[in-house]
Amino acid sequence: xxxxxxxxxxxxxxxxxxxxxxxxxxxxxxxxxxxxxxxxxxxxx
Amino acid sequence: xxxxxxxxxxxxxxxxxxxxxxxxxxxxxxxxxxxxxxxxxxxxxxxxxxxxxxxxxxxxxxxxxxxxxxxxxxxxxxxxxxxxxxxxxxxxxxxxxxxxxxxxxxxxxxxxxxxxxxxxxxxxxxxxxxxxxxxxxxxxxxxxxxxxxxxxxxxxxxxxxxxxxxxxxxxxxxxxxxxxxxxxxxxxxxxxxxxxxxxxxxxxxxxxxxxxxxxxxxxxxxxxxxxxxxxxxxxxxxxxxxxxxxxxxxxxxxxxxxxxxxxxxxxxxxxxxxxxxxxxxxxxxxxxxxx
Ligand code: SF4
Ligand code: SF4
Ligand code: SF4
Numbered sequence: 509x510x511x512x513x514x515x516x517x518x519x520x521x522x523x524x525x526x527x528x529x530x531x532x533x534x535x536x537x538x539x540x541x542x543x544x545x546x547x548x549x550x551x552x553x
Numbered sequence: 554x555x556x557x558x559x560x561x562x563x564x565x566x567x568x569x570x571x572x573x574x575x576x577x578x579x580x581x582x583x584x585x586x587x588x589x590x591x592x593x594x595x596x597x598x599x600x601x602x603x604x605x606x607x608x609x610x611x612x613x614x615x616x617x618x619x620x621x622x623x624x625x626x627x628x629x630x631x632x633x634x635x636x637x638x639x640x641x642x643x644x645x646x647x648x649x650x651x652x653x654x655x656x657x658x659x660x661x662x663x664x665x666x667x668x669x670x671x672x673x674x675x676x677x678x679x680x681x682x683x684x685x686x687x688x689x690x691x692x693x694x695x696x697x698x699x700x701x702x703x704x705x706x707x708x709x710x711x712x713x714x715x716x717x718x719x720x721x722x723x724x725x726x727x728x729x730x731x732x733x734x735x736x737x738x739x740x741x742x743x744x745x746x747x748x749x750x751x752x753x754x755x756x757x758x759x760x761x762x763x764x765x766x767x768x769x770x771x772x773x774x775x776x777x778x779x780x781x782x783x784x785x786x787x788x789x790x791x792x793x794x795x796x797x798x799x800x801x802x803x804x805x806x807x808x809x810x811x812x813x814x815x816x817x818x819x820x821x822x823x824x825x826x827x828x829x830x831x832x833x834x835x836x837x838x839x840x841x842x843x844x
Contacts, residue, residue, distance in 0.1 A: 512769065514637075514767040515637045515638070515767050515768055515769045518633055518636070518637035518764070518767065519633075519634060519637045519638065521633060522630045522631070522632075522633035522634035522637060523630070523634070524630070525626045525627070525629055525630030525633065526626070526627055526630035526631065526634070527630075528626040528627075528630075529625070529626035529627020529628070529630055530627065532623070532626065532627075534616070534623075534625065534626060534627035534628070535590035535591075535627060536590065537615075537616065537619075538589070538590050538591075538592070538607050538612045538616075538627065538628065539587065539589050539590035539607075541599070541607070541611070541612060541615045542589035542590070542599040542604075542606075542607040542608075542611075542612070543583070543584075543585040543589050544583075545583055545600045545714065546598075546599065546600045546611060546615075546697075546700065546707070548696070548697050548700045548701035548707075549598050549599075549600045549611060549697075549700045549701070549704060549707030549710060549711070550598075550600050550707055550708070550710050550711030550714055550715075550721075550729075551701075551707065551708055551711045551725075551728045551729035551731070551732040551733070552711070552721070552724055552725070552726070552728065552729060553728070
């Protein structure tokens, strides 16, 4: 069980970070970027 | 079903699910639904016409490159979550660009995976992560450097878009040519070397590699069975010696070493191996390490 402890702590921290991000409305900025063609990614700008 | 076929099936399904906007490939229009606010685990450009999720590396850079610095809690949370649960099993099972390279390597051609500078080239991906993904986007606003100058997944997205949309074709310039040349280099190298982009360049693989030692999905060695014959190390095309370092940062969890072991000494999974084998494997990792 001790072997899984670091992973469990990290997963808990990850969920907390995601929740904080949601409270700070970060999913909206991810969405705004992802629904437009990224000129840099595709090599246009 | 054998391990290879199962992994191939999972990779194919993961590719299709992450690129389920099939209509986009014909129309050249990218998906605009709410699922694009969720990060996918692997390297899959959000500008690919099929993509229904957000690329974690692209999202991270665009966040860091924004005019006012805000810590990207949400994206870092996803990266830690995928890392802590799967580690680099993301690379072995879920990443579309990893799958693309696996397919390339299946093409009959001259193959060479072991050469002197391999060990040094491995460090390149950490430099790419530190400089192109973190440092430069933070210091030079609005430029996602890795996406813009390197990422071959974005170039593939660009090729799809250009093929489907004449407006995009008309504005292709030197940057696209540069990215296309880089993609071609990765393709040619991918015929010869197993997953060269993953081994030497990919910052996402570098991030997940940090989690391999602690992730829930892991490998263990049964010391009672292992006779140190080296068959597993010879079978590994990522040049890992799993008998000595089963949770190496370079291991993509493909499982080919497990099939190669004549003594069934290697185990992989969410609860791989008995307590005893896990302890021995961990003690081993702290000692003699290959990569
Ligand atoms: S190293 Fe990068 S490109 Fe390769 S499989 Fe992992 S995430 Fe994908
Ligand atoms: S192939 Fe099996 S027995 Fe041989 S060294 Fe690797 S783990 Fe040990
Ligand atoms: S150590 Fe085994 S599972 Fe890991 S990359 Fe090598 S062959 Fe694949």
